[in-house]
Amino acid sequence: MTSLALIIKHKTQPGKRDEVRKVWERHMAPAVSANPGHLAYFYCFDNADPDAIVAFQQYASAEAAGEFLKTDSYAAYLQEVEPLLSGPPQVTTLTPMWSKDV
Template identity: 45%
Template sequence: MRPELKNPSKSPPFSGIFYDYTTLGRKNMNSIALIVRHKAKPGMRENMRATWEAYVKPNAQSNPEHLACYFCYDSDNSDGITAFQIFTSAQAKEEFLKSEWYPDYLTEVSKFISEPPQITTAEIMWNKNEKGA
């Protein structure tokens, strides 16, 4: 069952087809997702993981602005890695990426990847853990 639009006169295009996400459950929706896809050189995925665990993992764990952080091996690509992170805001993401240790991390990672990463930033519009969502 589709919910009624809260502000039909201010609805975005397609509001007759899709939900009006501009007014539904937006309490903590300034959060930003950062998705980074790497292709490791053959046989170097474990080296990439060790580098990520040495640099990103401890800094993400100690950063209160880092809501979630995942390091994943792609299921269908033995050289593929996807890192998925959620920050409280775009500013928090930028501050994390400008940390003192980050250039060293990039230098180390570059030894193990076969091409530049694919990077996507996305504004989170909904998540199932949001109270009242």
């Protein structure tokens, strides 16, 4: 199987970035930490835009990514976070070719 990586950029409603982060920490941080399908995950604030969040995720496979989107944790996160966002995220799908092992 080939791993799958995603770069996801969210735009929040003006001034709501910290609130979105709290929702993410409540629902997604524990779910991602417990998910063996996640090989790497970076949740980042965009330094150039106070209303932007960028996440880099690497999954073991496309199937692992699809399964994660079906979890109760992800559904609860979406329900709570969507009103705080300005619209759907910008998603870039990537195939990792090399990475540095830490």
